[in-house]
Amino acid sequence: MTDARVAQRGKGLLRTFNDAKMLSAADVHVALRLGTLAGEHDEPVLLATALAVRAVRSGSVCLELNKIRDFPVEEIWTGDDADEGAEPIDTATLPWPDEAAVAAGLRASPLVLGGPNGPLRPLRLVESPEGELLYLDRYFRQEQTVRKLLDERAQTHPDVDEVRLREDLDALFRENGAPTRAPDRQRLAAAVAATHCTSVLAGGPGTGKTHTVARVLALLAGQSGERLRVGLAAPTGKAAARLQESVAAQTNAIDPETKTDLAAMTLHRMLGWRPGGKYRYNAGNHLPYDVIVVDETSMVSLTMMCRLLEAVRPDTRMVLVGDPDQLASVDAGAVLADLVARPATGAENPVLARVVGADLAAPGNDDEPALRGEDRDRLRGGVVRLSRGRRFNATIGRLADAVRDGLPDEVIAILRAGGDAVSFVGPDDWDAVRGDVVATSAAVTAAALAGNAAAALKQSESHRLLCAHRGGQYGVSWWARRSMEWVSEASGHALDPSRWYPGQPLLVTANDHDTKIYNGDTGVVVRRADGELVAAFARGDEPFLLHPSRLAAVQTVYAMTIHRSQGSQYDTVSVVVPGEESSLLTRELLYTAITRAQNHVRIIGTEESVRAGVSKQVLRASGLQLAEVRSV
Numbered sequence: 001m002t003d004a005r006v007a008q009r010g011k012g013l014l015r016t017f018n019d020a021k022m023l024s025a026a027d028v029h030v031a032l033r034l035g036t037l038a039g040e041h042d043e044p045v046l047l048a049t050a051l052a053v054r055a056v057r058s059g060s061v062c063l064e065l066n067k068i069r070d071f072p073v074e075e076i077w078t079g080d081d082a083d084e085g086a087e088p089i090d091t092a093t094l095p096w097p098d099e100a101a102v103a104a105g106l107r108a109s110p111l112v113l114g115g116p117n118g119p120l121r122p123l124r125l126v127e128s129p130e131g132e133l134l135y136l137d138r139y140f141r142q143e144q145t146v147r148k149l150l151d152e153r154a155q156t157h158p159d160v161d162e163v164r165l166r167e168d169l170d171a172l173f174r175e176n177g178a179p180t181r182a183p184d185r186q187r188l189a190a191a192v193a194a195t196h197c198t199s200v201l202a203g204g205p206g207t208g209k210t211h212t213v214a215r216v217l218a219l220l221a222g223q224s225g226e227r228l229r230v231g232l233a234a235p236t237g238k239a240a241a242r243l244q245e246s247v248a249a250q251t252n253a254i255d256p257e258t259k260t261d262l263a264a265m266t267l268h269r270m271l272g273w274r275p276g277g278k279y280r281y282n283a284g285n286h287l288p289y290d291v292i293v294v295d296e297t298s299m300v301s302l303t304m305m306c307r308l309l310e311a312v313r314p315d316t317r318m319v320l321v322g323d324p325d326q327l328a329s330v331d332a333g334a335v336l337a338d339l340v341a342r343p344a345t346g347a348e349n350p351v352l353a354r355v356v357g358a359d360l361a362a363p364g365n366d367d368e369p370a371l372r373g374e375d376r377d378r379l380r381g382g383v384v385r386l387s388r389g390r391r392f393n394a395t396i397g398r399l400a401d402a403v404r405d406g407l408p409d410e411v412i413a414i415l416r417a418g419g420d421a422v423s424f425v426g427p428d429d430w431d432a433v434r435g436d437v438v439a440t441s442a443a444v445t446a447a448a449l450a451g452n453a454a455a456a457l458k459q460s461e462s463h464r465l466l467c468a469h470r471g472g473q474y475g476v477s478w479w480a481r482r483s484m485e486w487v488s489e490a491s492g493h494a495l496d497p498s499r500w501y502p503g504q505p506l507l508v509t510a511n512d513h514d515t516k517i518y519n520g521d522t523g524v525v526v527r528r529a530d531g532e533l534v535a536a537f538a539r540g541d542e543p544f545l546l547h548p549s550r551l552a553a554v555q556t557v558y559a560m561t562i563h564r565s566q567g568s569q570y571d572t573v574s575v576v577v578p579g580e581e582s583s584l585l586t587r588e589l590l591y592t593a594i595t596r597a598q599n600h601v602r603i604i605g606t607e608e609s610v611r612a613g614v615s616k617q618v619l620r621a622s623g624l625q626l627a628e629v630r631s632v
């Protein structure tokens, strides 16, 4: 039988890279088709074209020609990735062409320059201080649009009533009956959001981003005098539902009279997605909001950010919220990380010195360090990074910081020191994780049998087993099976996930806007007093209950991928660290996994793997973080 993933027409280099699964059949077909249309037959150029297509699939916006061999790829396996015997493929052994020859070929190629066969010019070769970048034309144009619109929005600052702003900041940021001690980065962030058309509120989990957003809305409502139309959006339905709940609760707590209309939805919904990929709101028909807050912006792709910026009125405030150190969007782009890394070009808004001068100048204290030069630089670009963790344990915070900053020795020292918040066990040392899996399942099941949905949901958040991979021996499938065996052995009942049972942990895998249950939502099957089984999901104060058969796409979840866990936190988290050869094992992956834990994080793996992960950063190529790029 023909393997559908092998390109039948490819020869030479393209075929070799396709056989090694570095390129998919689709990557090869696109490159060959473009080559035929443009009259380009040079193998290294066609390989670079296919790799540029592949780069987008792997999350990069472009291909960095001087790093063509260190191409960041997602997992590629020797077999089906669900096979336990599958191994990641080593791409270093492939016959990579000389980088200079590729660049020279591209500079003369009709694919880049346009050719006699018509106006087709599908590739852009771009010069940057970091070397040459190869773009698919569409992504180059999107990146240029994002850059242009952000720069235009940064040209002017909105008018503000400074006296009112100062008073409101004093009233909203208080501790023990007085304004909080400077420096308070939350106050600073709120002031930046109130005084800039676009602002970025960056910070890890529990650093008070939502707390600050609610206060930003109160400040803007105070400035406006009229009822404020606020659009709350997130890339996923789950994140949007959570944002609405937490912002509404916080806004209400600050001032139930605050004049704001809150509407939370996915970005797709906000933009009015229509079948066929058209959007109701666009450059010619702007969104009606006075303020737009985007949460979990780290998961927003370049394409979506481009659509959003085109659809936003120039005078609408935009507050982009998220954690730039987490795993980025599945689609191409890492816009939030780029905006935080990007050198600011404008001048600091002088209003800031007048309203939050104390925060800018104050020396550091035990809770918050003083502002450094790089913080001041970011301020000029409307970016504030919150650093004071309010939710999780300080040791977990130190561990996450050491991972984020790429300090393997410090990470290992914290892990080896152990303590209440951190444990580090070998890949075959399963006693502790088994204990947590069994205890969590027993507690969830007891609450589910008693019909207590709220308790069952709370218990289900007491421990979560996270893996990098879906397949292979470090993957979700393997650990889920093992967990079910442990639970069955401990309870004396064989679990049968093909039927609903009380205490069954659920993971929703598709959005359902009618029931308001979204992809990534987790729930539990609970037995009601009348004996009927219902699926329970956490929604505000009261769990949301529905018959499990109404769930269109759902799985039993005893282990989940780290990607899936984004946006959620658990009391204890066990992280299965894959072998050091895994291409998924990166700093961002470990940081995301560790920051899911509030009280205890257990790392299951070897020292070599942890060191390898901390040392490897996801390099998503993009020109947005650079001050300037120039098309050849």
Ligand SMILES: Nc1ncnc2c1ncn2[C@@H]1O[C@H](COP(=O)(O)OP(=O)(O)OP(=O)(O)O)[C@@H](O)[C@H]1O
Pocket: 186, 203, 204, 205, 206, 207, 208, 209, 210, 211, 212, 390, 391
């Ligand atoms: N300045 C503050 N004073 C007192 N409590 C605070 C302050 N800032 C945040 N908190 C509390 O800390 C917790 C975490 O805050 P918040 O939910 O705003 O963080 P977050 O950064 O939005 O987290 P996540 O990324 O997980 O959504 C909340 O219980 C919040 O009420």
